[in-house]
Amino acid sequence: MIKIALCDDEKNIVSYLEKLIEERYGEGFSVITADNTENFIVQWKEAHGNMVDILITDIQFETADGQQSGIVAAKKLQEEFPKTQVIFMTGHLEYATEIFEASPAYFLLKPIEKEHLYKAIDKSVLKLQSERKKSIQIELKGTIEKIPVNEILYIENKGRNLLVHMKETAKSLHMKIGEMEEKLPPYFLRPHQSYLVNMDYIREFNRKELILQNDVKIPISRTKYPVAKEKILLHFNEHSES
Numbered sequence: 001m002i003k004i005a006l007c008d009d010e011k012n013i014v015s016y017l018e019k020l021i022e023e024r025y026g027e028g029f030s031v032i033t034a035d036n037t038e039n040f041i042v043q044w045k046e047a048h049g050n051m052v053d054i055l056i057t058d059i060q061f062e063t064a065d066g067q068q069s070g071i072v073a074a075k076k077l078q079e080e081f082p083k084t085q086v087i088f089m090t091g092h093l094e095y096a097t098e099i100f101e102a103s104p105a106y107f108l109l110k111p112i113e114k115e116h117l118y119k120a121i122d123k124s125v126l127k128l129q130s131e132r133k134k135s136i137q138i139e140l141k142g143t144i145e146k147i148p149v150n151e152i153l154y155i156e157n158k159g160r161n162l163l164v165h166m167k168e169t170a171k172s173l174h175m176k177i178g179e180m181e182e183k184l185p186p187y188f189l190r191p192h193q194s195y196l197v198n199m200d201y202i203r204e205f206n207r208k209e210l211i212l213q214n215d216v217k218i219p220i221s222r223t224k225y226p227v228a229k230e231k232i233l234l235h236f237n238e239h240s241e242s
Contacts, residue, residue: 002029002125007057007070008089009035013110017056020114021121052084054105054124059090074104083186085124136183138164138173147171153201154218155180157194165216187235191220191228199235 004021006014014033021029032052055077059070074086091110105127106120135146153165157177164171181188181196189197191210195218203213207225210218210232220228 002054002128003032003052004029004054004056004121005032005034005052007034007036007055009058011035013058013089013112017112017117020117024114024118025121053128054085054087054121056087056089056108056120059088060092081186083128085127087120087124134185138171138175140171140173145171149185150198150200152184152188152198153212153214154198154216155196189228189231191218191224193221195219199232202232202235205229205232 002025006017008014008017014035018031018033021031055074057070057074070088074088077084078086085105087106087108088104089108089110089112105124108116108120135148137144137146139145147164147166151166153167155162155164155177158172160174161172162175162177162180164173177190177194177196181190184196187199189199189202191197197210197212197218201212201214202210204211205220205228207220207222209220212218
């Protein structure tokens, strides 16, 4: 399931885009709408804790300080959720040069033609899929090695080293767990100070532990359980609908 947000203060445009997305992509997309990018980001994070996959937003909204809130909000969003794909819309070409401050996936000029919308979304989906297939580079005994991210089951902290558990093997490397967490995509969960877990391999969980598909049990710390539960349930829901 791809989560997509439409943000524009013109309701007719939002309705038009929502209809086009439903016609082309059907139930494969979950669409959320809002009339202000900044308000949407705050509300969504409070409700779900993570961000949508694709944000389609107008560049300029009516703000008290006159800022182009679409660009400002998109930049803030990408600082926290760098994998989110941003598609900008505008009816004013004079703003086109400023959108690149936020590294957009695409730029749409109003009135929006459906072929252009579909091209922008398809490009964004391809980027999301490529991110999921990426490898990370690690250094093992002076040798640089690439590890496919989707083959990592979980990672545990072992003193000054990390033990990376994969489908067929395990690799030990000298790295802090916080540094590794920054390298990994958002579907990796940190349920405990000493563990990182690929949520694709979680079979079940309770208040005390996660149980992976290979029956390995990973502890969940009491303070991390509420956030962990929310993220796991959301991930389960997305996986079952995709």
